[in-house]
Amino acid sequence: MRGPHSPGPWTDGDPPLELTAFVGRSAELAELAEALGQARLVTVTGTGGVGKSRLAVRAAARWAAGEPAGGAGWARVELAPVRDPQFVEYAVVEALGLTDHTTRSPRQTLLEHLADRRALLVLDGFEHLVATCAELVAELLRELPGLRVLAAGRRPLSLAGERLYPLAPLGADDAVRLLADRARAQGVTVSDGDEVRELCGRLEGIPLALELAAGRLRALSPGQVLRRLDDRFRLLTGGGRDALPRHQALRTAIGWSHELCTPAERLLWARLSVFAGTFDLEAAEYVCSGDGLPAGDVLDVLSELLAQSVLAREESPAGPRYRMLDTVRAYGAEWLAATGDADRLRRRHRDWYLGLATWCELEWFSPRQREVAARVDAELPNLRAALEFCLTGPGEAHLGQHLAGSLWFCWVGCGRLSEGRRWLERGLERESGYERSRLKALWVLGYVTILQGDTVPALRTLRTCRERAERAADATAVAYAEHRTGCLALVGDDLTRAETLLRAALERYRELGELNGNVLMAQVELAMARAFQGDLPEAVRLCEDVRRVCEDHGERWARSYALYVLAYAAWAGGDPAGARELLTESLAHAHAFRDLLGSVLSLELLALVTVAQGDPVEAAVLQGAAGRLWPSVGLRLFGSAYYSAPHERCEAAAREALGDVRYAECVREGAGLDREAAVARALRRRETGALGALPAPRGPVARTRPGQREPAASPTRKGGETAG
Numbered sequence: 001m002r003g004p005h006s007p008g009p010w011t012d013g014d015p016p017l018e019l020t021a022f023v024g025r026s027a028e029l030a031e032l033a034e035a036l037g038q039a040r041l042v043t044v045t046g047t048g049g050v051g052k053s054r055l056a057v058r059a060a061a062r063w064a065a066g067e068p069a070g071g072a073g074w075a076r077v078e079l080a081p082v083r084d085p086q087f088v089e090y091a092v093v094e095a096l097g098l099t100d101h102t103t104r105s106p107r108q109t110l111l112e113h114l115a116d117r118r119a120l121l122v123l124d125g126f127e128h129l130v131a132t133c134a135e136l137v138a139e140l141l142r143e144l145p146g147l148r149v150l151a152a153g154r155r156p157l158s159l160a161g162e163r164l165y166p167l168a169p170l171g172a173d174d175a176v177r178l179l180a181d182r183a184r185a186q187g188v189t190v191s192d193g194d195e196v197r198e199l200c201g202r203l204e205g206i207p208l209a210l211e212l213a214a215g216r217l218r219a220l221s222p223g224q225v226l227r228r229l230d231d232r233f234r235l236l237t238g239g240g241r242d243a244l245p246r247h248q249a250l251r252t253a254i255g256w257s258h259e260l261c262t263p264a265e266r267l268l269w270a271r272l273s274v275f276a277g278t279f280d281l282e283a284a285e286y287v288c289s290g291d292g293l294p295a296g297d298v299l300d301v302l303s304e305l306l307a308q309s310v311l312a313r314e315e316s317p318a319g320p321r322y323r324m325l326d327t328v329r330a331y332g333a334e335w336l337a338a339t340g341d342a343d344r345l346r347r348r349h350r351d352w353y354l355g356l357a358t359w360c361e362l363e364w365f366s367p368r369q370r371e372v373a374a375r376v377d378a379e380l381p382n383l384r385a386a387l388e389f390c391l392t393g394p395g396e397a398h399l400g401q402h403l404a405g406s407l408w409f410c411w412v413g414c415g416r417l418s419e420g421r422r423w424l425e426r427g428l429e430r431e432s433g434y435e436r437s438r439l440k441a442l443w444v445l446g447y448v449t450i451l452q453g454d455t456v457p458a459l460r461t462l463r464t465c466r467e468r469a470e471r472a473a474d475a476t477a478v479a480y481a482e483h484r485t486g487c488l489a490l491v492g493d494d495l496t497r498a499e500t501l502l503r504a505a506l507e508r509y510r511e512l513g514e515l516n517g518n519v520l521m522a523q524v525e526l527a528m529a530r531a532f533q534g535d536l537p538e539a540v541r542l543c544e545d546v547r548r549v550c551e552d553h554g555e556r557w558a559r560s561y562a563l564y565v566l567a568y569a570a571w572a573g574g575d576p577a578g579a580r581e582l583l584t585e586s587l588a589h590a591h592a593f594r595d596l597l598g599s600v601l602s603l604e605l606l607a608l609v610t611v612a613q614g615d616p617v618e619a620a621v622l623q624g625a626a627g628r629l630w631p632s633v634g635l636r637l638f639g640s641a642y643y644s645a646p647h648e649r650c651e652a653a654a655r656e657a658l659g660d661v662r663y664a665e666c667v668r669e670g671a672g673l674d675r676e677a678a679v680a681r682a683l684r685r686r687e688t689g690a691l692g693a694l695p696a697p698r699g700p701v702a703r704t705r706p707g708q709r710e711p712a713a714s715p716t717r718k719g720g721e722t723a724g
Helices: 026-038 052-065 085-095 106-114 127-143 172-185 194-202 207-214 222-235 245-260 263-272 281-288 295-307 326-339 342-363 369-392 397-406 408-413 417-428 435-451 455-471 475-491 495-512 517-532 536-553 557-572 576-592 596-612 616-633 641-658 660-671 675-684
Strands: 041-045 072-078 118-124 147-153 163-166 312-314 321-323
Touching (some): 026 041, 052 072, 052 118, 085 106, 106 127, 118 127, 172 194, 172 207, 263 326, 326 342, 435 475, 517 536, 517 557, 557 596, 596 675, 616 641
Parallel strands (some): 118 147
């Protein structure tokens, strides 16, 4: 349920889960919702395939619906694809849709964004990360009194105050209903008879086992399924004689379904286990084909696995994708290991995602930017798996460095700076023997640390990159290092040095024939430096050229920053109406890309334009909204006197018009808006008349804290599509 203080994409309905619709469990649903009203930590436990995830999601939705209007939201954190404990917190941040560019840890980000909010986190599939999850949950519950946690796994978190809800299999009637429902989806009618009831009883009412059995009813009658299942119980008990019957039943059902598969279906099942999270058809065709499974047959075989409920299909912004339940994946992974082919399949998986990252990096400078963002978001679990393979296997470090560097647009453009920095630093810890991949990782790491406001490591990294690039005669890496050093100088108010470095980098790019988002952003930065020094005509010329090139190539991200500088020039030149038109377009594009920095810069300048057009109340509200966003970016306006000038002029004008008390009230109102609400409000506003334009900023305004020069981020967050 999305409320006015929701920090991210809180769910307001039932999202698609594995397999198909929810059947039965009405009593359990009511009991679990009641438990959530009484305890802050509730853990649903039970065997794999018993339906913990689906019940938890429905209970979370019911709990949120029962809260006061607009009072609470909930989000599901899927942990099954996470293998490394250090990425648990990143998974939670990602599930909440939080964007944070600072050097704060993900946990600090969570604590700040969830403070004073009523919220429910559903932690799903945590059992392989129980120690890390328990420690995280304990701190979150201790520090966030408005937070509740609903965990779903095969074991408890074992924390004080935890309320356990053991989930039993379905009762006889619900089991029959589920089997009949799933069979109906296959075009088969199943009657409630003795054989059907015996089959459901033999499968002990485990939903996953029933799903798998229903997948066979296209070809077999319930009696035939029952007889074959009886054979498999004798042959495939698995797990030892002392295993719980319920666990035996599940493993037997999976093993029985596996035995009924054709050789090609078994082979694909095993090979698909190398994927983390979801995957698409093209990836499956590349990774899993060969050695007994031609690429042209993968679609037909995959369709059979889908019909048998071994796989589930789901829609995403990146298109149709497929998912294998963790229990089913683990079974396939055992078979893959037994074939001795696991390492080869993991290398093919790594190769596919290395190629995908390379394609996405190149297509960032194209009309496909939004498609690339959606694709990378969907593929993040697989990209992490590929990075882990590269950075742990022998002789793979150079590919890990290259992959981490190629994903710069994911770290920078999709709000994952902290995670990107960790991968880059891990890659650079290892000697690869390939200088080109190391240089790329170095300049991308410098870029990331600039955006985090970590100036000393940024400068050190870029200096190392340039020195090594000059020794290696790598002119491209020299250009990127020089460019990013100029970026650092710009946000540090050293305009003379910034201009020198940026002009030199642009000349190097021209000599190399580079034309991409990074080159365009260097030109935008140079334009900003000229605008700060009062040379508005040159700033406009540079950014109009960027806008033209972007329009020729269908590029929108770099274009949004060019529009921001053009709006700055329009305001400084006495044209607030023109500035507003440019800023609203810039803000719309930045927000569509989830570009937090671009959004907050546009909001700051829109506030100044708004007060210039005679609406100090709305201007103060926008300043309050921007003030709420800055902590996720870093130091407000980078600690720069030049970037702070519009903010301070706006505040002075609004205070004079409203008085200190009313101004503070309006700022508080704006601070109550989340990013979605703030952007929507800014884009809805219509001009209300204009005052004369405020004087143009011909120099820096005195700092609030003299000598404060450390930037928190760069206004040029985009660019560098090609390898350095």
